[in-house]
Amino acid sequence: MIKSKARITAIGSYVPKRRLTNDDLEKMVETNDQWIVQRTGIKERSVANEDEFTSDISYKAVKNLMERYDKSVDDVDMIIVCTLTPDFKTPSVASYIQAKLGIRNTGAMDLNVACAGFTYGLYVANGLITSGLNKKVLVIGAETLSKVTDYTDRTTCILFGDGGGAVLVEYDEKQPSFISSHLGSEGEKGNSLYSTNLSNTMNGKNLIGNGNIVQNGREVYKWAVTTVPKGIQSVMKNTSIELENVDWFVPHSANLRMIESICEKSGFPIERTLYSLVNYGNTSAASIPLSLDKAVREGKIENGNKILLYGFGGGLAQAGLLIEWTI
Ligand SMILES: CC(C)(COP(=O)(O)OP(=O)(O)OC[C@H]1O[C@@H](n2cnc3c(N)ncnc32)[C@H](O)[C@@H]1OP(=O)(O)O)[C@@H](O)C(=O)NCCC(=O)NCCS
Incomplete structure (x- = not known):
């Protein structure tokens, strides 16, 4: 990897309020808390409401980041949303975030590498900034897996949950991440x-x-x-x-x-x-x-x-x- 010129400068996250516990799952499929905890370590998950999508979770994760970041995100010049559960095939979740945040001069794209999505997204953000193409990249990892989970299949429905996190990656030659x-x-x-x-x-x-x-x-x-x-x-x-x-x-x-x-x-x-x-x-x-x-x-x-x-x-x-x- 060539010497980085990019630094992670802020973080935020959001999970939907609705909870799905192992006890809840016991009522839905033939399983039990002890089996799930012993095989996976999972006790509960967040599940999006019917009208809550990856774009909504992404937006709330970015809002949380903005509350903890003392500068503006108006000068973000690339938005990358890493997800395998975009609201639409097109437009991208990233374009939705761009519009909702009112950022004018930015690129926007979704990136789908499933569970490796966020680390791929960071890799791309570092590459874009280190090469000089971009200065400030917003990387979001967000999912509504509950919408593609079969709640009659006990081998998968015990595993998946919904949520999102966002980081800012900015040009910084002196203190690269x-x-x-x-x-x-x-x-x-x-x-x-x-x-x-x-x-x-x-x-x-x-x-x-x-x-x-x-x-x-x-x-x-x-x-x-x-x-x-x-x-x-x-x-x-x-x-x-x-x-x-x-x-x-x-x-x-x-x-x-x-x-x-x-x-x-x-x-x-x-x-x-x-x-x-x-x-x-x-x-x-x-x-x-x-x-x-x-x-x-x-x-x-x-x-x-x-x-x-x-x-x-x-x-x-x-x-x-x-x-x-x-x-
Ligand atoms: C899914 C996973 C937890 C299953 O655990 P496992 O130890 O491999 O269990 P198996 O599939 O071999 O099943 C063992 C037994 O438990 C049963 N079983 C499966 N799901 C069950 C559940 N939710 N509750 C109770 N019993 C269950 C199986 O039917 C099987 O019964 P049998 O022995 O009578 O046939 C495990 O394989 C796993 O975590 N894999 C990785 C999945 C993952 O992380 N995917 C995403 C990667 S990014």
Whole structure:
């Protein structure tokens, strides 16, 4: 990674008020709190109202960021919304946010890399700023997964939740946030985790599903716990920093057992790992900013902390970033 000229300068988040607990799910499918907690670590999730969409959650996450940021966002020159659940195929959620915030001179685009979306979004933001193309990029990770979840399928409906987080990335040559990165994609494994759209055929196979999320949980689990530890090594190989000197690890909040296994294989202590799944479930592109903002509000993250972010999931795709926190 070439020397970054971009710094993360602000953060905000929002989750819908409506809660869906494991007890609620017990009334909907054949499952129980003990099974869900033991297999996933998840206790409850946020669920959007029927008339609440990814754009609404994104907007509220940005409003929360603006309340905590002492400058204006009027000069944002690129808006990236990372999501697999946009309100519309077109226009983008990013254009909706641009209009709602009244930002005039900006680009706007959605980026879909599922659960790796937010780390891909940050990677792109850093690239745009470091190359000199942009000066101030708003990166949002937001989802309404409840709208593509089959609440009769106990293997998926226990996992997913709704929410959003937003960060600002600005030009700053003196105190850049981005240290190193590693990206990957294995499209040949795409049918392990998908939501159909215009086609029902992938890699020559007919898929079941009607737009809801379908997954082979075991395959995704096995892939994540072998791929992410190797990816972490690749991120660290590109720096002079040792893994033991990383202050916090923020993996995608998919499943606590998966995170424990990744930590064990990487030799990283679970105590220094931040996740948002216990109360929010798996929120895909929103999970990493939600974990980060939760830790910021709890006063866990301090200026100068080295943080390893790792997004992974649908694609199957992954992106890890080592950053320094200097908000
Ligand atoms: C989904 C997941 C929790 C299932 O856990 P698992 O340990 O693999 O469980 P299995 O699918 O092997 O099922 C074990 C048993 O529990 C049952 N079961 C599945 N879901 C259940 C539920 N919600 N409640 C109770 N029992 C359940 C299965 O039917 C199976 O029963 P059987 O042994 O009688 O056939 C796990 O595979 C997982 O988390 N995978 C990763 C998913 C993920 O994170 N996806 C997003 C990635 S970004």
